Amino acid sequence: MSAYQNEMMELAYPGTGDLTAHFMKDGRSIPVRGFQASEDTVKVRFLPMEAGRYTYTVRGAVSDSGTIDVLPARAGHHGPVRAVGTHLEYADGTLCRTYGTTVYAMMHQPDSRIDETLETLQRTPFNKIRLCVFPKHFIYNENEPAYFAFERREDGTWDTSRPCYAFWDRFEERLCQLFAMGYQVDLILFHPYDRWGFSSMSHEDDLRYLDYLLRRFAAYPALWWSMANEYDVMPAKTMEDWYGIEAFLATNDPFHHLIGNHHCISIWPHERPYTTHVSLQTGALNRIPEWMGKYRKPILIDECGYEGNLEQPWGSLSAEELTARFWRTMSLGGCCTHGETFLDPEDPDEVVFWAKGGTLRGESIARVAFLREIMEEIPGPVEPVITGFCLLRGKTPEELETMLAGIPAEQRVYHERILAMEPAERERFLDGQVQYLGCCGAEAILFYCDLQTYGRFTLELPAEGSYTVEVIDTWNMTRPIWSYDASGSVVVPLPGRPYMAILARKNH
C-alpha cells in the first residue's frame, strides 16, 4: 500500500478489541495503538514523517503485517508543528506563524451552523483555531449538544470505555475539513464550563478519554493538545492531576504534538519539560519579552480578549484594540489569537462567533490579513529587542555593575532610582516602559508604535548593510516605502496617528 509523507494513513480491520502496530523504517520502530472506530471496525492510524518504504506488523485482536510506500510530501503538507527555541516550525523546517481564532463550542452546534462556520473560516487569514472536545456551558453557550463523547453509566457518570461513535465520527469529519483548509486545531481537552460532568470525571476516566482521543486523532498532523482552557478554575482537578494528564499526553502520543495549558488566573508552569509552548490568557502583551526570556519557548497569546460588544470586558474590544493586540504580540515575536463576540440582542439563539461560530462581521480580520502579509515577508522568527530601562531586568549584580559603568553619570540617576525600587513596584514601572520592537536577526526590524502618535521615530539599524524601510499604517492598511537604502540611525517621519509601525528589511 502507499501513503504520503506528513499525512495520516490508517489500517482498518473488521471486529473489535485492542491492537498495537509497529511501523518500522531504517531500523527504527514506532509503536502505535489502535482504536475502536465503530461497533465492528478497529483501526490503527499512523503519521509517516519520512518518505520511503515502511514495514508494519499488527498484533492483538488482529495479526497483520505489510509494507507501505510513503511518497514524498505533497505541497502544503509540512508535518506537525514543533517548538524550536522561541518559535514554531513545521516538521519539515518551515517557519510556522499562527494567526488564531476561537470557536470554543463549534463542534456542539447543529450541522448547518458548523457548515456556515467553516465557510466563514475559509475566507479569513486564520490558520489556527481553538475549540473544545467537550460541550460548553457558559453565558451565550446554553444549547444542548446532539451527541456526547461517551455513553453514560447507570449512575449517570460517563463510561469512558464506551465512546459514542456518532460523536467522534462527526467531530473527526469537521476536524478534517479544518485541516483541509490549512488550519492547525488547538484542541481543548478539558474546560471548567460544564453542566454535564466532563470537568469532574475521575483521573482514571480522564486518562481513558485521552487514550481514545490519542489513538484516534494523534496521527493527524495539524493537531495541538491544549490540556485545558482555564485549567486553574477547575476545582475537581489538582496540580497532580494536570501533571498526570501532561505526562500521559507526552508519553502516549507517538507523533509528539505540541502540548500547552491555558490559564485563567494562575499561569501554568510552562517551564515543565513536556510543555512545549507558553499558552497565555492575557492582555498584558508588554510582558511577552519577560515570558520569552523566562521560558525560552514560543509565546502563544491564546486569549487576549475579543472584538465585540458584550458586557464583559474580555468581550468588548474594539477592532482597533484587537488589531493592536496582534501587532503588539507579533512585533515581539509571539503569536496572537482572534475571537469575535458580537451579540445581537434580537437573536434568540445568541449566536456569538467565539462560542458557536456562524458569520464574522468584525473589522480586525482584514487587518490581521494585512499583518500576515507583512509578517510573511520577514524571513525568520522575530525576537524582542530590549531597550531603555527594560535592560535592567533580569540582570545579575555583576552584569548591572558593568551596565551602570557604561552609562553617562547624568543618566545613571534614573537607573539607580529604578534599581532602588521595591521589586513589585519596579516590575510595574518597567511594564510601562516596554517598546514593541522586535527583530529577525539583522534581516528585519519591526517597530510597532501602538497608540503613540509619533511625528517621527529614530530607528537604530545596523550600520552595515542597506535596508528598505516602510511606514505601515496598521489600521488603514497602507505601507508606503520611506527609504530603499537606509542604514545606521535613521529618523523616520511618521504622521502623528496611532497604530503606525515601521518595518526595515535588509536588502540583498
Added chain:
Amino acid sequence: MSAYQNEMMELAYPGTGDLTAHFMKDGRSIPVRGFQASEDTVKVRFLPMEAGRYTYTVRGAVSDSGTIDVLPARAGHHGPVRAVGTHLEYADGTLCRTYGTTVYAMMHQPDSRIDETLETLQRTPFNKIRLCVFPKHFIYNENEPAYFAFERREDGTWDTSRPCYAFWDRFEERLCQLFAMGYQVDLILFHPYDRWGFSSMSHEDDLRYLDYLLRRFAAYPALWWSMANEYDVMPAKTMEDWYGIEAFLATNDPFHHLIGNHHCISIWPHERPYTTHVSLQTGALNRIPEWMGKYRKPILIDECGYEGNLEQPWGSLSAEELTARFWRTMSLGGCCTHGETFLDPEDPDEVVFWAKGGTLRGESIARVAFLREIMEEIPGPVEPVITGFCLLRGKTPEELETMLAGIPAEQRVYHERILAMEPAERERFLDGQVQYLGCCGAEAILFYCDLQTYGRFTLELPAEGSYTVEVIDTWNMTRPIWSYDASGSVVVPLPGRPYMAILARKNH
C-alpha cells in the same frame, strides 16, 4: 485701610531691611514677614481669610500699626485650596476640582510669547497650571531666559540674598494675570533640568530662595507649592534635603498652601503629614483606588503624558488617549493634568506648548471642557467604587475569610486562585481588573467604559430613590438621557463604541 477677604493685601514702606508684621483679629495673631520688593521698597503681604476688622503692627526696619477693614469676599474669591479627605475644597468650603495644564518654562519666554500663552489659556477649560520658578534646560527648552531669580556671586553661584527684582516683578505680574483668569498655579520650586546651577544650590541657598518666595508670594491665595518636578532625579539633593524643604514650606507659609512633590520614578512618601496631596507622574490610572486607599489624600495626576507628536512616548498621546486619561482619573475621583507637545519640524524656535506656551491645537481640550461641564453637575467629591476581584485588595485575613464565606462556592475558585498568586503577580493581575467606576455617595454614579465597546452595561443603582441616567459619548461630546427614573439594577444600552460613559444622578 480696607481689603477684601481672600485677596492679597500689602503694606509697602520705603527703605530696606527685614520686618515682621502681626495681623490680629478676635484675639488671634498671624505673624507675617516682609520682603524687599525693590532696591528701595520693603513690603509685607497678608491674606485676610475672614471678613471684619483686623489690626496690625509692623516691627523691624519699619514700625507701624493700623487697622484693616476686610470686606466680605467678592464673587469668585473662595480662598486658598485645602485638602479635605480625598478631595480639595476652597477655604470657603466650595468643592475644588482641578483641570490642569502644563507650561513648564512659560515664565522664561519673551514677553510676546507669554502674552500669547495667556491669551490661549483664557480660552480653555483649565483652572490650574503647572509651571517652574527656575528656567528649564531640556529637549525643546534651549532658549536662554532674560532674567534669573538671583544675582550671581563672584564664584558664579547664585547669591540668594540678592533677588533679581526684574525677574520677580515680571514673574509676579504674570502670576497675577493667571490668578485673574481663575487659575490655580502649582508652582514648581525645583527641577532637575538645569544648566545654570539652580538644581544644585546648597541647602542653605535653597531655603533662602524659598524664604524670599514665601514672603513675597504666599499671600496670594491661588498658589500651590510643588516641591519639585521629578524630585527623585536630582542627584544633588538627598531625601533629608527634601524633608527640610518640606518642613520649611510648611512652617514658613502663614497661609498654608498645598504642598506636593512630583516624581519621575520613585513615588514621594505622600503619607508624610506636611504633604497635603498625592502628586503623581503616571499613566497607570487604574491604580488611583490603590493610592487613594493608601494615602487617603486627594490624588492629583500631575503628569500622565501629553497630546502631541514628539518622539518620546510621554509626548505622543493621541487626543483620544489624553481625553481617556482625564475620564479615567475623574471617574475615580482624582484630578488630571493636560499638556500639549506638538512640534512643528519647520519651527526654528521649537515652540512646544508644554514647555514654552504659545497656541494650542489639540483636540482633547474641547473634551476636557465637556467633562468639566459634566463634573460640575456632580454635587460632591467622587470616590472609587471597588468591584469584583479588586475587593480582594488590602484585606486582613479575617476580612478575607468573611468575604469568601459570602461568595457562592462555584465562584470562589477564582478568588482562591487570586489569593494564592505571588503578591507582585497578583497586583499586576488586579491592575487589569480595575473598573473606572466612581460615586458621589448616593447622589451620582459615574462609570467610564474606557476603550471597551460595550453593547450594554448593567449599572447597580441604589434601590431607593430615582435616578436620571445619561449615556455620554466622551469623544463626540453627546449626552442623551436614557432614563429619567431608574433605580436598582438597570441594563443600560450602549452603542458599541469606545470612550462611552454612563452618569446616573439622583432626582430630588
